[in-house]
Amino acid sequence: MAADYQRIHPVVVVPKSPLRTPPGSILRSNKVEPGGQAQHQIPLRRNVTFSVVPPPPPIKKRSCLCKCICWTISLLILLLFILGATIGILYLVLQPKLPKYSVDNLRITDLTLNFDLSLYVRFNVQITAYNPNKNIGIYYEKGSHLSVWYKDTNLCQGSIPRFYQGYQNKTVLNVTLSGQNQYGRTLLEALQEQQQTGRIPLDLKINEPVSIKLKTLKLMKVKIVGTCKLIVDSLSTNSIISIKASTCNFGIKL
Template identity: 50%
Template sequence: MPSDPMPVNPRIHPNPTSIVIDKGAKPTVPLVPRNSSIPSDKGDVMGNNQPPFQQSLPPFRSLTRTPKRRSCCCRVICCILSLLLVFLLVIGILVLVFFLVFHPKVPNYSVDRLRITDFRLNLDLSLYARFNVRVTAKNPNKKIGIYYDKGGKMSVWYMKTRLCQGSFPAFYQGPLNTTATDVSLSGQNQYGKTLMQALQQQQQTGNIPLELKVDQPVSIRVQGIKLGKVRFLVNCKLTVDSLNSNNAISIKASNCNIRVKL
């Protein structure tokens, strides 16, 4: 008996009990419930619903006070700078008004006479000098008086070497006043022999350069009010013909400059 022929495309019906799993699909239900406390091989991973790294963090400290402190310091610094700026602005305005109203001018100085009463070489080869200088000061201001306070110094120099020194007298010079002052100077230099030789060689030319310096503290008087102190720094370049004692010394050239130091 001939056998039945086999079908060309047989159909395979799936088993109703088989499960097809798609590896690309995401599960919609977690395998382990989130609120469960199932232990694992490495410990309680999901216990108390807290990540494990939060347990090793140090306690949190509040830093809310630091910005307040910084803001207070900034406010104090800003207030100080503002007050300083206002103070400088007021001072500048007062100085500007003073210059516009009173037109202050520095005095004029001149060396009218120079006399040497003693100029000799001692036994210890030190040089002793004694000068007498007459200085004339002219106050060109119409509304400003000048107080020449105590502590003023005058000195005579030759080639950056001080020959003698004395005190400038204290007095008051009113507006548009001219005052002549005689000052006695004396001094001793230990390098007398070398200095004397240099002066003798210079004296042969008939032109001996000298320098007269004055450092004088003064106070300004305006409308009967005595203001703060300043310093007059006077520098006079002189050229004389000789340095012989008890002889008339001719001043060939004289040029005085003044600088005000606050």
């Protein structure tokens, strides 16, 4: 019989992966050299260099909106400067002055206590308006309001008719004012008591819209507002009332 063959089994050898050392770690060895003393391996360190990259410089961009806003603001400032300079030059050349007003005559045509105890009042007022300007005319427009007050009580009201007042012109206006107050009895008693002193305070308030005419050019509309403080001696009906004192102050309201 033939000799038995020795069976050979294949052996799979798995290679050992080399030991990976993380950066910065220290390798240690327990290898003993002849002589009985263990020899340590010098630690290995890896020097890592980090480089700092500066950020890119910002890109300067001016948006169209920013440019538009800047140009608009600059244009507005320029227009305001031109407008202010024009107004200043016109003021120096024309030297505008406010019109002057005076109350020349005051007459009470009706002062009646009604059955419902309301007081009906009717005044006729003569006002002189003077325009002192040499190159400026005044258009008295619709919507004026005149009123006579006793202390804080409105006695009557009316309006100035529309007209044009030329340069350095003096115009006499006759205006009728009327009104009715519901606290008539109390008001009439207060007026009669004040009349005994011979000095009755009355306020004539004026609110007049006007337009300015410069040569042949009609300019914007403004309002002349003011008050004439009067001291009269009596409130007798159908008789001329003596005005003992009169002080008028007026201004322009845009």
